[in-house]
Amino acid sequence: MTLSFYKTFEKAKKAFSHLAVFASIISFLGFLFYYGFELSTNQIFLLEKVFSILIIIFVCSFSLNFIHANIQGRRIPKAFNIVIGIVALITFLMLFEIDKQLSFMSPLCFLRHEIMIRQALCIFFAIHTFSTLEFKIKSSLLNPAQVFVVSFIIIVFLGTLLLLLPKATHSGISILDAFFTATSAVCVTGLVVVDTASHFTFLGKAIILFLIQIGGLGIMTFTVFFANYFKGYASYSSHLMIKGITRNNKLAEGIDTLKQILAITLSIELIGFIFIYLSTSNAFFDASTHLNFSIFHTISAFCNAGFTNIENGLLNNNVLNNFWLYNIISFLIVLGGLGFPILFTLVKTIKYYLQKITATLTNSNFYEHNPRVIDFNSRIVLITSFILFFSATLLFLCFEWNQTLVEYNLFEKVSLSFFNAVTPRTAGFNVVDLSELSIASIMIIFLLMWIGASPASTGGGIKTTTFAIASLNILSVAAAKSKIELFRRKISTNSIQRAFATISLSLIMIGLGVFVMSIYQPQMSFKAIAFECFSAYSTVGLSLGITSKLNMVSKLVLIILMFTGRVSMLTLVDAMIKDAKNINYKYPNEDILIS
Secondary structure, X not given: OHHHHHHHHHHHHHHHXXXXXXXXXXXXXXXXXXXXXXXXXXXXXHXXXXXXXXXXXXXXXXXXXHHHHHHHOOOOOOHHXXXXXXXXXXHHHHHXXXXXXXXXHHHHOHHHHOHHHHHHHHHHHHHHHHHHXXXXXXXXXXXXXXXXXHHHHHHHHHHHHHHOOHHHEOOOOOHHHHHHHHHHHHOOOOOOOOOHHHHEOHHHHHHHXXXXXXXXXXXXXXXXXXXXXXXXXXXXXXXXXXXXXXXXXXXXXXXXXXXXXXXXXXXXXXXXXXXXXXXXXXXXXXXXXXHHXXXXXXXXXXXXXXXXXXXXXXXXXXXXXXXXXXXXXXXXXXXXXHOHHXXXXXXXXXXXXXXXXXXXXXXXXXXXXXXXXXXXHHHHHHHXXXXXXXXXXXXXXXXXXXXXXXXOOHHHHXXXXXXHXXXXXXXXXXXXXXXXXXXXXXXXXXXXXXHOOOOOOOOOOXXXXXHHHHHHHHHHHHOOOOOOEEOOEEOOHHHHHHHHHHHHHHHHHHHHHHHHXXXXXXXXXXXXXXXXXXXXXXXXXXXXXXXXXXXXXXXXXXXXXXXXXXXXXXXXXXXXXXOOOOOOOOOOOOOOXXX
């Protein structure tokens, strides 16, 4: 009897688990229909009933899985999940009007009528259901590079569909423009063919912001985080996949790295939001507009996206010449562009020196001495970034002192020059009219756009480490050295090869983009086209004002450049080529005439 009951229970659990997957899909679709389309009263009433039925399915599935976990002795869902389950159960009881029979539950009757609570519960359980599905991807079918590329393709496709929702725009949008905007948001570029502030509704801007956040951190980061959170563990195959994505050599640290990425991102964005909100306290008369501006620009700046939700962006009269705001956004861009490994190192370094100072003041020795708290890679990134920021700021000051900066005082000139040195490093905000800059300043922007941000960051470009290796190689050749050495370390041949492959592929892609656009847009200047292609490939978002005037072919060219620039051509090459076999033989060396 017990065995028969257990088999029946197993079948019921399995059936409701399948129903929960189906209900999850319906939940997302229902949510999109409710907020994305203009619905009649009857249609809204029908959707409310659908959400009520979905709640019943989710509660039954969750309860059966909870009981099954107890029977099997497996991990019980976390406290947060249990609380949500209780709220869902109470909502479930309200739907059957239990409060009319039990007077003590009458204060909760609002749960029966509040559609937003039911929607929130459905979306939570939908995410819960999808996250607890087994994450199995055979390495023989998809390697980490292919998963990375495919994940970006999927989110761009979904983003395009979301932007096509009727309530996402005020007057509609073409498929190509929605595709372009979604690609620009996911690839954290910032190039726009329609004005974000005036063309998109609150829903449309929220979708763009969501795409920026997902694109900046990577969809796999969120996918694996939720899977690990709800299941309490990650499978071995998931660990292998994340190891490849995070470039972490230690298998067990992959999930921890993803958690740290999310924690640091949310912490920086929260602090950035507070500072931006305070620095613009007198800029907006409307509190909701002020709040939206602060949230949008915090995420856009840290993710190096360059999107803005107000007309004319940072040139808007409400924030024009707000130099504290400019500096806050500059530092958010810098932090986002340094890369998560460098941010981890900076956090670790600050903690280390705080412990050291405390130990010195208290005459104790509770900290462990670490002579190389800043690792080799971090040193290269930090030094290269500092040199680029300092030299670019100084050059902008020199070239624009008596031109675009002539009417400002010293602090304002330095602030604007620093902003102009930072934003071409894949951010895309602008606080001066680029068409008024001197040719020398435009050439500096070209170089900064091409170099871009640092590896494992929210930015694009060939990366600071690639530029550093290329520069060090020139010095090594000039000194007649056969290897590149720095800080008593030799840079590996593999790193040098990948650096020069990255440089070559970037120039090939940008060159092809300029070539095709020059053919299809002959009326536009070569400088404007080249600027657009460099900006797209390096996911910068700066433009000389031609983006909205481009034809279909040129838009497709920029879409390809934005995508290849974000995932990097080298990653695409890795994704297309299967793992090479080890070669144990060597051919004789031959020198080739170079100069």
